[in-house]
Amino acid sequence: MFSDRESAPPTPEGVDMERPSAARIYDWFLGGTxxxxxxxxxxxxxxxxxPLVRPIARSNRAWMHRVVRAAVAAGFRQFLDLGSGVPTVxxxxxxxxxxxxxxxxxxxxxxxxEEVAAAHAxxxxxxxxxTDWVRFVQADLRDAKRVLKHPDTKALLDSTxxxxxxxxxxxxxxxxxxxxxxxxxxxxxxxxxxxxxxLSHVTIDDAQNEVVTDALKVTDAYKSTxxxxxxxxxxxxxxxxxxxxxxxxxxxxxxxxxxxxPQWLATDDNDVRPYNWGGVAEKPR
Numbered sequence: 115m116f117s118d119r120e121s122a123p124p125t126p127e128g129v130d131m132e133r134p135s136a137a138r139i140y141d142w143f144l145g146g147t148x149x150x151x152x153x154x155x156x157x158x159x160x161x162x163x164x165p166l167v168r169p170i171a172r173s174n175r176a177w178m179h180r181v182v183r184a185a186v187a188a189g190f191r192q193f194l195d196l197g198s199g200v201p202t203v204x205x206x207x208x209x210x211x212x213x214x215x216x217x218x219x220x221x222x223x224x225x226x227x228e229e230v231a232a233a234h235a236x237x238x239x240x241x242x243x244x245t246d247w248v249r250f251v252q253a254d255l256r257d258a259k260r261v262l263k264h265p266d267t268k269a270l271l272d273s274t275x276x277x278x279x280x281x282x283x284x285x286x287x288x289x290x291x292x293x294x295x296x297x298x299x300x301x302x303x304x305x306x307x308x309x310x311x312x313l314s315h316v317t318i319d320d321a322q323n324e325v326v327t328d329a330l331k332v333t334d335a336y337k338s339t340x341x342x343x344x345x346x347x348x349x350x351x352x353x354x355x356x357x358x359x360x361x362x363x364x365x366x367x368x369x370x371x372x373x374x375x376p377q378w379l380a381t382d383d384n385d386v387r388p389y390n391w392g393g394v395a396e397k398p399r
Contacts, residue, residue, distance in 0.1 A: 136287060136343070137199035137231050143171035148200040148234045166386055171283075173386045174314055177368040178282045179209050181312045181394060184372065185278040186213040190310065191220040192277045194267070196255040196301075197284030198224035200231045201238065206280065207248040221247050221270040225261050227254040255284065256292055258300035276308035276397075283390075285354065286316040286343040298354045307399040311358060314368060314392035315351045316343065351391050358395035365393035 134156035138149040142157045149157075160167050182193070186209075195206050207222040214220055224235060235250035242248075249266040261267060271277055279301055288294040302311065352365050363371060368390045 135228060135230065137226060137228050140171060140283070141200045141202060143168045144175055144202075146200060146202040148202055148230065166389070170386045170389050173368050174283050174390055174392075175204070177314060177371055177390075177392050178206070178280065178312075179204070180372050180374060181280070181392075182206055182209040182278070183213045184394070185310060185312070186210060186220070188310075190276060190278045191218070192271050192275060193220065193222045193280065194261075194271060194277050195222065195224045195280040195282070196261070197281065197287065198226050198231070198235075198250075199228070201235050201250065207244060211244075219247060222249075223267050223270055224248070224250045225253055225255055226250075227252060255281075256288070256297050258297060258304065262301075262304055273304070274306055276306050276310070278310045278312065279305060281311070281313045281354075283314055283316070285313065285351075286345065289344050295353055299356060302356055302358065302397065305397055307397050309397045310361070310394050311355060311397075312392075312394045313351070313354055314390050315354075316345050316389060317347060317351070317391050318345055318389065319348055319391075320367070320388040348391055352393075355393070355395040358397050361394045361396055365391055368392045 132152070134153045138153040139157050139160075141147075142149040142154055157167075185193070193206055193210060195201075198205070201207070201224050206224070210220050210222055226232065226235075229252075232250060232252040239245050239248050239250060247270065249270055251261060251264045251266050253261050253264060255261060262273070281298070285294050285298070288297070298311075298313075305311075348365065355365075367387045369387045371392050371394075
């Protein structure tokens with residue numbers, strides 16, 4: 115159930131409460147409780163202009179679930195989630211835990227620079243008693259060196275073994291000036307052979323003309339937040355995978371990537387289908 119409550123969680127020191135945050139807005143779209151009035155008001159305005167935003171967010175989360183389960187089934191036991199936001203609403207470590215064969219162990223590292231995400235993540239993971247295998251690194255994903263050399267990353271992830279790198283609905287918050295292709299390449303270079311890169315990204319390639327205008331209004335609206343975003347094409351997104359081998363079914367709309375749980379969607383697949391590309395690629399061994 116989605117939360118429209120008016121009370122907010124405690125405000126961590128240093129959190130900007132004047133501008134809505136993409137991480138907290140996304141949390142609200144997913145039905146989470148780690149958001150504030152400024153985020154909910156912004157989210158309501160977005161939904162009024164483009165109601166598909168919420169089911170699109172849920173479709174994206176459902177895709178992440180399928181990817182993580184596929185990675186666990188393929189033998190992955192190390193996960194690095196970049197731009198994770200607030201790790202709530204059935205996030206990576208919970209999916210990993212439920213998918214792991216009995217007696218096996220895994221490691222999950224969440225990465226986000228936002229104060230509120232970090233503050234709530236640390237408390238949440240402590241309360242769940244999972245900090246021996248799940249950590250939250252407060253860092254900017256654009257700084258690959260800092261992320262990969264952070265003590266918590268090094269403590270949990272063995273750099274000589276394959277890692278499932280997740281960039282779920284994250285790269286569209288990086289503009290051309292951030293050189294996102296270079297950033298992703300830095301991670302690809304450092305990961306061990308056999309690693310996976312799982313990436314989803316907003317698009318309007320296949321959207322109908324009559325709804326493109328409304329979709330672009332969302333892009334304009336986000337310019338007033340602390341996290342504006344950019345829409346990219348299939349070909350532009352494909353470049354992020356470099357020379358890694360795409361895993362079947364390739365770079366496709368999220369609802370077409372090994373669908374198995376349509377109950378996550380609040381509307382017909384065809385309604386949300388055009389607005390995201392997603393895929394997984396493997397580093398050559």
